[in-house]
Amino acid sequence: MVSVAVLGAAGGIGQPLSLLMKLNANVTKLNLYDIVNVPGVAADISHIATNAEVKSFLGSGELAAAVTGIDLAIIPAGVPRKPGMTRDDLFKINAGIVKTLVEAIAASSPRAFIAIISNPVNSTVPIAAEVLKAKGVFDPRRLFGVTTLDVVRASRFVRDLRPGVDAAALRVPVIGGHSGTTIVPLLSLASTPIDLSEAEVKELTHRIQFGGDEVVKAKDGAGSATLSMAHAGARFADSLIRAINGETVVEPTFIALAADPEGAEEIRALGAGELDFFAVPVELGPEGVKRIAPLGGQPSAFEREAVAVAAKALDTNIATGAAFVTGA
Numbered sequence: 001m002v003s004v005a006v007l008g009a010a011g012g013i014g015q016p017l018s019l020l021m022k023l024n025a026n027v028t029k030l031n032l033y034d035i036v037n038v039p040g041v042a043a044d045i046s047h048i049a050t051n052a053e054v055k056s057f058l059g060s061g062e063l064a065a066a067v068t069g070i071d072l073a074i075i076p077a078g079v080p081r082k083p084g085m086t087r088d089d090l091f092k093i094n095a096g097i098v099k100t101l102v103e104a105i106a107a108s109s110p111r112a113f114i115a116i117i118s119n120p121v122n123s124t125v126p127i128a129a130e131v132l133k134a135k136g137v138f139d140p141r142r143l144f145g146v147t148t149l150d151v152v153r154a155s156r157f158v159r160d161l162r163p164g165v166d167a168a169a170l171r172v173p174v175i176g177g178h179s180g181t182t183i184v185p186l187l188s189l190a191s192t193p194i195d196l197s198e199a200e201v202k203e204l205t206h207r208i209q210f211g212g213d214e215v216v217k218a219k220d221g222a223g224s225a226t227l228s229m230a231h232a233g234a235r236f237a238d239s240l241i242r243a244i245n246g247e248t249v250v251e252p253t254f255i256a257l258a259a260d261p262e263g264a265e266e267i268r269a270l271g272a273g274e275l276d277f278f279a280v281p282v283e284l285g286p287e288g289v290k291r292i293a294p295l296g297g298q299p300s301a302f303e304r305e306a307v308a309v310a311a312k313a314l315d316t317n318i319a320t321g322a323a324f325v326t327g328a
């Protein structure tokens with residue numbers, strides 16, 4: 001039985017994500033926080049006949065109460081992309097939002113799991129880590145950047161090429177980060193072998209890396225992925241909740257490699273080098289990250305090259321995030 005807070009609950013992602021969390025039978029308390037419109041969202045969702053108790057928290061004066069006594073905070077607060085913007089363009093606004101929210105969690109629920117959706121994830125997660133370190137409560141096992149949408153897209157886009165594949169069952173490990181070329185799908189290590197030509201691997205990899213742009217373009221100024229993201233966020237949150245309840249679950253997510261969890265060596269040798277954060281398939285347990293799950297094989301030469309490209313960009317993204325808090 002788990003208490004969850006959604007921070008940014010009235011937004012495009014926040015609303016459907018809150019709905020999906022209300023439908024999760026393991027959620028007993030659901031705190032919905034935003035700086036606008038959240039009383040209506042909470043009242044609406046609270047009528048759904050499940051046992052979770054829904055409460056609304058509006059504005060910064062109610063932030064501390066929203067994050068008190070929670071096991072899991074999910075953060076989709078912040079501005080989304082418009083056509084022509086990269087995720088890094090969002091940094092200026094979202095960095096400050098994530099910092100404020102994580103400071104509040106550090107003060108009121110320092111042992112809560114924190115799942116960050118707000119972009120650019122490659123930088124907002126290092127921001128959260130520095131905030132938690134400054135407060136003396138950083139536990140790298142409990143901080144996660146949500147990269148599940150890349151994993152979800154990978155499964156679905158494979159099916160677009162190979163209609164015989166069961167998109168819901170297929171698992172493609174996606175490693176690296178969460179923007180453009182930092183996203184590295186390991187198609188050669190999918191849970192079911194997929195016979196793809198070199199050209200198809202290139203095409204699919206590019207589509208998974210830039211899949212978000214398809215949505216930004218189609219929404220034409222009205223935002224980025226919200227519904228598929230809410231699904232992905234709810235799937236990741238459910239994995240964390242099942243882990244809290246004692247199940248062993250594997251999900252790719254952007255975590256602190258600097259903490260050297262078991263399995264980090266394989267990832268460093270693959271090209272993550274000395275990076276402090278990296279997305280990897282993680283075995284989750286009641287305390288969060290148990291270990292990095294083995295990849296189960298050697299990635300292809302193409303994938304190894306993609307990791308090298310990702311690592312370069314990630315290095316800058318991570319440093320930018322950390323410097324926002326430390327001023328270094």
Ligand code: NAI
Pocket residue numbers: 007008009010011012013014033034035036076077078079080081090094097116117118119120121146147148149150178223224225226229
């Ligand atoms: P949105 O603009 O529809 O919603 C954002 C919500 O955050 C709004 O309700 C807003 O009032 C709220 N908010 C703003 N400042 C806040 C603060 N200081 N405290 C609490 N709430 C605050 O945006 P949308 O589409 O829901 O996207 C949210 C974030 O998620 C964006 O940064 C976007 O880039 C990111 N995103 C991440 C993905 C991922 O795969 N990790 C995928 C898609 C989007």
